[in-house]
Amino acid sequence: MPTFSAQTFQNEYVADGADEIHAIVTVTCSGAGQSVAAVPSSAAEVLIIDASGSMESPPTKIAAARRAGMAAIDEISDGVFFAVVAGRSQPQMIYPFQTELVRMDAQQRVNAKQAVEWLKADGATPLGTWLMAAKGLFSTVVADKRHAILLTDGRQEGEEPQVLDYALSQCQGVFQCDCRGIGADWEVEQLRRISSALMGTVDIVAKPEDLDDDFRQMMQASMSRGVADVRLRVWAPQGSQLLFVRQVAPQVEDMTGRAAQVGPLIREFGTGAWADESRDYHVAVKVPPAPVGNERLSARVEVVVNDQVQAKALVRAVWSNDVAMTTRMNSAVAHYTGQAELADAIQQGLAAKAAGDENTATVLLGKAAKLAHDTNNEATMRLLKKVVEVDDADAGTVRLRRDVEKSDEMALDTRSTKTVRISRTPPAGAQP
């Protein structure tokens, strides 16, 4: 039986009149792995592999997609429902041949891999239509945990743009979708929109030869997620305003718009399926201030599975005149505020650069370099250095590089939301 815990990190002491309360809530799940092995039939997987015409240029892409598809099929546990769909002008079943999901076993595995090996590329990239096909497939079985992988090398085409929005509104909550872009002709913003709405990850696979490893890992991760549909239930007091609920680790994901009002003061946020893992959430709420010496619960964050509360964390506000206590910024809140700003600075900086506004791009990417430096986000700094020349990370002085690979910019963009976790070891020798 999986178990959850939730813990709050905040400075609950706020100055007289202060009304904005911030906290980081860390939610940890353990024991999720066992339940997957116990009930594999509660899971379903759909692979959507772009087989549009562009995948043939160069042909290494479609070849890589075949290998990646086969690698992913190898990772699907026996008993799990699955299907493989080829993305073309019209989505086509690659395996099984009927429009349905089948249960994985040794024979199915051989047959499915054979079918993927024969995958040919032609047609357009109607992303929305492909997602609707996946949704249709998931509806053919009863499974708690539904997951898809979408691989594409291009941007949406061959359908009206609004079809994608419609598809996302229909697929939200039905299945989770990890998105991968291969090559450099797809749009980061488009795939991020899909992965964000469908609670999955997005990444670039710049080199076709890396694709099968990536697919293997994604499928392993999905198989390890033993708890379906975990929700955060957030209570905030009367007269308050929930400013945002944002996942901040392992990656930044603003969930505020995903809220479902379930009571006058209670909202729920879907977080998808969980493996044995830990995620951090930044909760910000504006509350009516109380007089100095009083305390108000500013938010109660509950982890809910099947309408049962598994864990809870309290976000408090204590109004105080003690400046020494109210001015102390909580290190977790500070760290993740910086990480969210970092993602924002990168995305806006790259957008400015694409629009030809080099001054704004230089300032924003300089700010990003400083934030990455200050928060020890080495992975992001490495990606950033492929796009800008960092003269002084501490001061945030950078110069735009002239000879940037498009795929390097796309990698920086897609991975800008990846955060580093704050170290929870208190500094040694702290005194009261």
Added chain:
Amino acid sequence: MVCSACSGSNPADAAFCEACGIALGTTPAGTAGESSDAGFNGSLHLGFNSDPSVHRSAVPGREFLPGEAPSARIGQATTLEVTVEATVEATVEATVVSCVSCGNTVEDDYCTVCGAKQPSPRDHFEIVHSARLAGVCDRGIQHAANQDAMAVTAGPGAETGVLVVCDGVTSAPLSERAALAAAGAACASLETGFRVDPAARTDAFWADALRTACTAAQVETIAVARTLGDPAEPPSCTFVAAVIDAGAIHVGWCGDSRAYWLPDSGGGQILSIDDSIASQLIASGTSRIDAETDPRAHTITRWLGADAPDPTARVSSVRVNGSGWVAVVSDGMWNYASEPAALKALLGTAEALSTARSMVQFANAQGGVDNITVTLLRLGAAAQPTQPNS
């Protein structure tokens, strides 16, 4: 709507008084001894005492003082159990029926609608042994939690006893638990001193006993720190204890909580020397008033806790004549009446509990910036019988 208990004004639809939390439209709690629906129908047990008859329960149906901080006024179902075991288990349990601020239901000690923290029985508690010996410990106005603690016990005679006050350091989490455990342990330790033959209870004997009691208190603070996984900023508190025995007052302290001797006639005196920056300033020639209003005044130089550099008691003894009060108080009290004459002016002639309450009430009326604790023992001529507090 005007509250009949504290005269505070409230919105017309308020179910409970914003100021004191009492249910509006009901008669306020009566005088002490009268049973009350809205009152604190609790009992206080200090479990470290092996002889339950020595400790009397806190006053049932206690009255509410105008201007007092919201405290344990939380309906009939309220019970208070403060148990200080040898293993430092301080638990305060309360069953709260409805929010003191808006009347809605309560979960996790917070209102399910407005989020207001519900008062804890720990916010205000009282101990009374006799007309001579009592204590009041109160949250004050400006602190959200009461991190002060006290312990009081009677000795073999009417004019003997032990008063202990520990003031939890606000910046360290769970200091309120450490303070409660420390005060309880020190009081229990000192109480055993009265079992020794009176002839052997010299100044030196009590000086040793006070140092031992301080160590017992220190051990408790470390035990609380251990339950928290020894945090970088461990729970900490001050310590002051007074033993009154055979016309002498023996005091031990570590920190800036104080013991006073306040005779009915003549000048009073402070029997402890604060371990604080203010005290260092006074020692170097700054006037008391300037020193105690210095921004650094309340920075203490010694305390009890796992990180304390010198957690030992400094001791003093004084022989007194005539009638008067021994007062052991936290800085939340002496902030408003530091000079012995100022504190003495608050005493009056009522019995110990009423006097302690009115002193706490005075501190709250001045702003109550800190938690307030007053413990009193009367020497000489008996205090007046209880006057109902209007």
